[in-house]
Amino acid sequence: MKTRRDVHFRFTNAIEGIVPESRLDFAKLFWEHYQRVYRYIRFRINDEVVAEDLTSEVFERAFRYRDSYDPTRSAFSTWLGRLTQNWVSNYLTHQQFRHRHEMPLDRDSEHLASGDSMLEDTIIHQEDMETMLACLEQLGERDRQVVALRFGSNLRNKQIAELMGLQENLVGVILFRALERLRACQDKS
Amino acid sequence: MNEQDRINRLSEAIDRLMDGKRPLSNDPLLKVARQLAHMKLQPRPTAHEKFEHQLTQWFGTNVLHFRRVPIIQRSLAALTLLAAVGASIALLATLTRIASTLPVASVSPEITPTLAILSPPLSSPTPTKFSVVTPTATAIVRTISTQAACATYSTIPTDELDHPCENEVTDKVVDDRDKADMNDNSTGEMTNLNQPDIQNGQVGTNQPDNQNGQVGTSQPDNQNGQGQN
Numbered sequence: 001m002k003t004r005r006d007v008h009f010r011f012t013n014a015i016e017g018i019v020p021e022s023r024l025d026f027a028k029l030f031w032e033h034y035q036r037v038y039r040y041i042r043f044r045i046n047d048e049v050v051a052e053d054l055t056s057e058v059f060e061r062a063f064r065y066r067d068s069y070d071p072t073r074s075a076f077s078t079w080l081g082r083l084t085q086n087w088v089s090n091y092l093t094h095q096q097f098r099h100r101h102e103m104p105l106d107r108d109s110e111h112l113a114s115g116d117s118m119l120e121d122t123i124i125h126q127e128d129m130e131t132m133l134a135c136l137e138q139l140g141e142r143d144r145q146v147v148a149l150r151f152g153s154n155l156r157n158k159q160i161a162e163l164m165g166l167q168e169n170l171v172g173v174i175l176f177r178a179l180e181r182l183r184a185c186q187d188k189s
Numbered sequence: 190m191n192e193q194d195r196i197n198r199l200s201e202a203i204d205r206l207m208d209g210k211r212p213l214s215n216d217p218l219l220k221v222a223r224q225l226a227h228m229k230l231q232p233r234p235t236a237h238e239k240f241e242h243q244l245t246q247w248f249g250t251n252v253l254h255f256r257r258v259p260i261i262q263r264s265l266a267a268l269t270l271l272a273a274v275g276a277s278i279a280l281l282a283t284l285t286r287i288a289s290t291l292p293v294a295s296v297s298p299e300i301t302p303t304l305a306i307l308s309p310p311l312s313s314p315t316p317t318k319f320s321v322v323t324p325t326a327t328a329i330v331r332t333i334s335t336q337a338a339c340a341t342y343s344t345i346p347t348d349e350l351d352h353p354c355e356n357e358v359t360d361k362v363v364d365d366r367d368k369a370d371m372n373d374n375s376t377g378e379m380t381n382l383n384q385p386d387i388q389n390g391q392v393g394t395n396q397p398d399n400q401n402g403q404v405g406t407s408q409p410d411n412q413n414g415q416g417q418n
Binding site for chain 2: 026027030031035042043052055056059060063125128132147150151152156157169172173175176179180182183186
C-alpha cells in the first residue's frame with residue numbers, strides 16, 4: 001500500500017523527470033542535473049575551475065553511491081542536492097576556502113569569446129555577474145546555501161527545508177533576508 | 190502588508206520566475222532574484238566534454254544518445270513525421286476517391302481510338318521511305334560513279350583507252366543512235382561505233398566535240414567529256 005509520502009515523491013519525480021530504475025535513467029538524470037549542480041557550487045564558490053572540479057567529484061560520488069538512492073524517500077534532485085551540499089561544505093572546511101576568489105582575466109576573455117554577439121551587453125552582464133558573485137561571498141554560510149539551492153539548483157522552499165532540516169517558512173525568511181542584503185551590496189557597488 | 194505576507198508573495202513570485210513564468214509581484218527584491226536566476230553560470234566546454242566522457246565510462250557508450258537530440262526537437266520531428274504520414278494517407282484517400290468516381294468503361298474507348306489515329310502516321314513513312322528512296326539513291330550513285338570514271342578517262346587518247354566505262358557508254362550511245370536511226374532513216378548510214386575512226390584515229394564516243402569525229406547525240410559538248418546525265 002502506497003503511503004502519502006510515496007505518492008508525493010513519485011509525483012515530484014514525475015515532474016522532474018523520471019524515477020531512475022536503470023543505468024540509462026541514471027545517466028539521463030546525471031546529465032540533466034549537471035548544470036544545476038555546477039550552478040549551485042558556483043553560487044557557493046566563486047571560482048570556475050574549482051566549481052568544475054567539485055561538480056565532477058560530486059557526480060563521482062553520486063555514481064558510487066547511486067544504489068543508496070531510494071526514490072520513495074526523496075526526489076533525485078533532493079538526494080543529489082544533499083550530496084552536493086555536503087561535499088562542498090567538506091571542501092570549504094578542509095581547504096579553509098573562505099577568502100574571496102577573483103575571476104582571472106583570461107577566463108573573462110574566454111567567456112566573452114563564447115558569448116553573444118552583443119559584446120557590450122555581454123561585458124555589462126559579466127560585470128553584474130561578478131558583482132553578484134562578490135556579494136554572495138559576503139553572505140553568511142546558511143544564507144548563501146539557501147540562495148544556491150534556490151537559484152543554483154532550482155529547488156523549491158519545501159525541498160530546501162527538507163534538505164537543510166529547516167521549516168519551510170524559515171527558508172522563505174532566510175531567502176528574503178539574503179535578497180535584501182544582496183540588494184544592499186549591489187547598491188554599494 | 191506585513192512582512193510575512195510579503196515573504197510569501199515573494200516566494201511565490203520566485204517560484205514562477207524559476208519556472209520561466211512571469212512573476213505576479215512588483216517587489217523590488219524580484220530584480221535581485223531575477224539577476225540570480227539569469228546568471229549565466231556554465232561549465233566550460235572542456236569540462237562538459239570531460240563529464241560526457243565520464244558518463245560514457247560509467248554507463249556505456251550508448252547512454253548519451255538522449256542528449257544529442259533535445260526533447261523539443263524530438264517532439265517536432267515526431268509531429269512532422271505524423272503530419273507527413275497523415276498527409277500521405279489523405280492524398281491516397283483523395284486519389285482513391287477520384288479514381289472511384291471515374292467511369293471504368295469509358296476509359297478504354299477513349300484511349301483506343303487515340304492509338305488507332307496515332308499509329309498510321311507513325312508506321313506509314315517507313316515502307317514509303319524504303320520503297321521509294323532506296324532505288325533512287327542507288328541509281329544516282331551508280332550514275333555518278335560511272336560518270337566520274339568516264340570523266341577520268343576522257344582526257345586519255347582513244348587508242349590507249351581501255352577503261353570499264355567504254356562499253357557501257359558505247360552501248361548507251363549505240364542505243365541512242367539506234368533510237369535516232371529509228372526516228373530518222375533518211376541518211377541510211379550505219380556507223381559501227383565500236384570501230385575506231387580510221388581518218389581521225391580516234392574513237393568517237395569519248396572524244397570532245399570536233400568536226401571530224403563527232404559521235405552524235407550522246408556525247409557531251411565540252412572539253413572535259415562529262416557524261417550525259
